[in-house]
Structure formats: structure tokens, C-alpha cells
Amino acid sequence: MYKLYFAPGSAAMAPHAMLEEIGAPFELIKVDTKAGDQHSADYLKLNPHARVPTLVYDGDRVMYESTAICLFLADRHPNIPFMPKSDSKDRGLFLQWMAYLTNTLQESCMHWWHSEKFVDGDSEQAAVKCKAEQRTAEMFRFLDEQLAKSGPYLCGSTFYVCDYYAVMLARWTRAMVTPAHTTPNVNKLIRAVMQRPGYARMLKAEGIEQPV
Numbered sequence: 113m114y115k116l117y118f119a120p121g122s123a124a125m126a127p128h129a130m131l132e133e134i135g136a137p138f139e140l141i142k143v144d145t146k147a148g149d150q151h152s153a154d155y156l157k158l159n160p161h162a163r164v165p166t167l168v169y170d171g172d173r174v175m176y177e178s179t180a181i182c183l184f185l186a187d188r189h190p191n192i193p194f195m196p197k198s199d200s201k202d203r204g205l206f207l208q209w210m211a212y213l214t215n216t217l218q219e220s221c222m223h224w225w226h227s228e229k230f231v232d233g234d235s236e237q238a239a240v241k242c243k244a245e246q247r248t249a250e251m252f253r254f255l256d257e258q259l260a261k262s263g264p265y266l267c268g269s270t271f272y273v274c275d276y277y278a279v280m281l282a283r284w285t286r287a288m289v290t291p292a293h294t295t296p297n298v299n300k301l302i303r304a305v306m307q308r309p310g311y312a313r314m315l316k317a318e319g320i321e322q323p324v
């Protein structure tokens with residue numbers, strides 16, 4: 113039995129979609145981040161950074177960081193090929209995308225969503241947000257070109273969990289000037305990923321929609 117602490121539309125989307133697909137029993141525990149529940153004493157014992165997602169597994173084992181949870185679940189449930197095997201030709205590219213998505217693209221989105229965490233002052237925050245919006249759009253344009261050359265998935269013809277991760281981040285751009293779903297090949301990727309039962313069930317369970 114897994115327990116996934118999540119907030120709707122958060123970085124929990126990708127591991128949540130995996131759990132929906134894996135079929136192992138899991139419990140979803142909603143953390144009301146708008147109300148500040150991530151700062152409660154009980155939650156901080158699980159995740160001292162006051163963020164979601166957090167995964168509890170094997171009774172009392174705890175881990176956080178969305179990408180790490182995705183890789184962990186992919187390792188544990190090889191019945192669904194969420195990640196290429198270590199000797200697969202796709203392995204290097206897959207790891208590249210997981211790292212790029214989490215530490216570059218996700219971070220750029222975070223600057224847009226939470227400019228107040230990076231600088232003080234209204235005009236400074238507006239400047240950070242403006243730059244983050246440009247950088248995020250550039251990165252999605254780059255991904256779009258990659259997909260045009262060697263899609264429909266990030267590693268070519270095979271879906272892996274990096275595609276869940278990219279589509280989760282695409283949703284985070286929905287209120288930006290150039291949302292990711294308006295680039296044609298990212299749009300195709302979103303549509304393909306939404307056909308997967310896990311992603312569709314995750315959207316429903318979280319009560320959110322994915323713009324296409």
C-alpha cells in the first residue's frame with residue numbers, strides 16, 4: 113500500500129498517474145496547499161520542505177521529489193515499461209529528459225508561478241515572471257522541435273514516464289502568454305498521453321482538466 117500526498121495539479125501529477133496505472137493499492141491524501149497545510153507539524157515530519165508530492169511506502173518509508181518518486185515506482189513495477197531498461201538504447205535519452213524536465217523546465221515554471229520566492233518587490237517579481245515566461249516558452253519550443261524530428265514521444269516511438277512529466281509541466285503553462293499546448297508537437301504529445309488510462313484517471317481524481 114502506497115500513500116501519496118498530493119495537491120491537485122501539482123508536481124504530484126506524474127507519480128499519481130503512474131500509481132493509477134500500476135494497479136497496486138494506494139491511498140491519495142490531499143494536502144490543502146492554499147490553506148497552508150503543507151506547513152503543519154505532522155506534514156513537516158514527512159516532508160521538511162513543505163512541498164508535495166510525498167510518497168509513503170513499505171509502511172513507514174518516506175520519500176519526496178517528484179522525479180525520484182517516478183523513477184522509484186518505475187523500478188518497482190517493471191510490469192509497465194515506464195522507463196527503458198538499463199541496457200536499452202533509449203536509456204541515456206530517457207535519463208537526460210528526466211533531469212532536464214525536473215531541474216531546468218520545472219524550475220523555470222516555478223519562477224513564473226512563485227516569483228516571490230526568488231526576489232522581493234513587485235517590479236522585480238514582475239521582471240522575474242516575464243523572463244521565466246520567455247524561457248519556458250523557449251524550452252517548450254525546443255521540445256516541440258525535438259518531437260518534430262523524433263517524436264511522437266520524447267524518446268521516439270515509445271512512451272515512458274518522461275512523457276507524463278513533460279505533459280504535467282505543459283499544463284503548468286496554461287496561463288502563460290504562449291501555453292505549451294499551442295505548439296503542435298507538444299500538443300500531439302499531450303493528446304497521446306491523455307489516451308493512457310493512468311493519466312486520464314489522475315486528471316479525474318484530482319478534479320482538473322488538461323488544456324489541448
Ligand SMILES: N[C@@H](CCC(=O)N[C@@H](CS)C(=O)NCC(=O)O)C(=O)O
Pocket residue numbers: 119121122123124145150162163164165176177178179214
Ligand atoms: N522539486 C519538488 C518541487 C515540489 C513543489 O514545489 N511542489 C509545489 C506544488 S507544485 C508545492 O508543494 N508548493 C507548496 C509551497 O510552495 O508552499 C518536486 O518536484 O517534487
